[in-house]
Amino acid sequence: MEFIDRVEELRKLEEGLKRGESFVIVAPRRYGKTTLIRKVLRELEDKKFLTLYIDLMPYADSVSALSKHIFNRTLDLLGIEGKIRKLSHLFQIKGKAVLKEEGIEINLEVFKGTDEREMLREALELPEKIASRKGRRMVVAFDEFGEIYKTNPQAVKLFRSVIQHHEHTSYIFAGSQETIMKKVFMDKDGVFFRFGTLVELGGLELKDTLEYAVDNLGVPADEFVEMFKLLKGHPYYLARVIEKVRSGKEILNALEELVEEEKAYIELLVERVLSMKHALEVLRAIAREKNPYEVLEVKDQVVNRTLNKLISYGYLRRVGRGVYEFTDPLLELYLKER
Numbered sequence: 618m619e620f621i622d623r624v625e626e627l628r629k630l631e632e633g634l635k636r637g638e639s640f641v642i643v644a645p646r647r648y649g650k651t652t653l654i655r656k657v658l659r660e661l662e663d664k665k666f667l668t669l670y671i672d673l674m675p676y677a678d679s680v681s682a683l684s685k686h687i688f689n690r691t692l693d694l695l696g697i698e699g700k701i702r703k704l705s706h707l708f709q710i711k712g713k714a715v716l717k718e719e720g721i722e723i724n725l726e727v728f729k730g731t732d733e734r735e736m737l738r739e740a741l742e743l744p745e746k747i748a749s750r751k752g753r754r755m756v757v758a759f760d761e762f763g764e765i766y767k768t769n770p771q772a773v774k775l776f777r778s779v780i781q782h783h784e785h786t787s788y789i790f791a792g793s794q795e796t797i798m799k800k801v802f803m804d805k806d807g808v809f810f811r812f813g814t815l816v817e818l819g820g821l822e823l824k825d826t827l828e829y830a831v832d833n834l835g836v837p838a839d840e841f842v843e844m845f846k847l848l849k850g851h852p853y854y855l856a857r858v859i860e861k862v863r864s865g866k867e868i869l870n871a872l873e874e875l876v877e878e879e880k881a882y883i884e885l886l887v888e889r890v891l892s893m894k895h896a897l898e899v900l901r902a903i904a905r906e907k908n909p910y911e912v913l914e915v916k917d918q919v920v921n922r923t924l925n926k927l928i929s930y931g932y933l934r935r936v937g938r939g940v941y942e943f944t945d946p947l948l949e950l951y952l953k954e955r
């Protein structure tokens with residue numbers, strides 16, 4: 618799939634990162650955060666930046682595993698495989714190791730110990746050391762940052778205290794839990810308050826996507842617009858339909874196939890929501906364009922709490938006073954009928 622749209626966001630990120638600004642990217646699941654990050658990192662690499670992409674999801678519950686992962690990925694930047702092998706050998710010895718050719722000092726001892734905070738500190742310092750040593754700018758992207766805040770808010774504090782001193786490195790933080798991300802980065806009591814510029818990804822723009830589809834696929838514009846409206850600009854679903862159309866399918870068939878293929882995923886979303894009291898009823902009301910406060914026979918407070926939970930888990934978005942939208946158009950469609 619080629620990269621559609623996001624021209625504005627891409628430009629903003631690229632220009633800011635070149636100036637040394639840091640960014641916070643917030644969007645629901647499957648809206649294209651990772652795609653955008655990877656794209657901007659590739660562009661910057663072409664311009665001789667050093668870049669590092671770290672997905673925190675698999676490491677959210679182990680600071681030592683996370684530290685070692687950051688450490689290893691950063692060493693990859695030094696390129697020569699032999700160095701890495703040498704380093705793994707050095708893990709056996711005591712004290713500070715210096716990568717001779719690069720003049721970068723690393724305290725390997727901490728990675729053998731049990732002090733996880735020291736490990737993380739050492740790992741987080743490494744990209745900056747390399748950037749400084751090489752006289753190049755570094756961009757480090759932490760994807761799924763909300764995950765680590767959920768399991769280990771103390772580690773997030775450490776992140777801040779280490780990286781705030783970095784002069785050669787800019788950072789991107791991305792996450793899909795809007796409530797958590799905003800609490801950390803936008804709240805004035807948040808650990809990372811004012812650390813970076815916020816970029817919120819919405820759905821794709823009809824105009825750009827339509828242009829792309831008509832130019833590249835020669836699809837009938839009116840059918841495409843119908844499909845686009847149904848999917849509400851959802852980047853991942855649109856990309857999937859477009860892919861199917863590219864391989865020769867009619868738009869309507871492609872859409873039908875998508876719904877069929879996503880059914881299991883949507884049912885999983887529904888299943889997850891079942892453990893949250895009243896959540897399914899609230900979602901159903903909204904899918905059917907009813908007012909949940911009127912439909913549910915519980916106190917307003919309860920509806921309120923449920924709505925907030927659904928927002929923090931990424932099911933809904935508040936788009937105005939008392940107005941809520943599904944982040945997943947297929948879930949909305951599913952609940953409309955059932």
Ligand SMILES: Nc1ncnc2c1ncn2[C@@H]1O[C@H](COP(=O)(O)OP(=O)(O)OP(=O)(O)O)[C@@H](O)[C@H]1O
Nearest residue numbers: 619620621646647648649650651652793852853856
């Ligand atoms: N601008 C885009 N152009 C083309 N395809 C896109 C675009 N944005 C997203 N996609 C498609 O949607 C899929 C999901 O995007 P991506 O993985 O980047 O989302 P995400 O926000 O990181 O999701 P998650 O929160 O689940 O990690 C990608 O595999 C890609 O194919």
Ligand SMILES: [Mg+2]
Nearest residue numbers: 650651652760
């Ligand atoms: Mg992602």
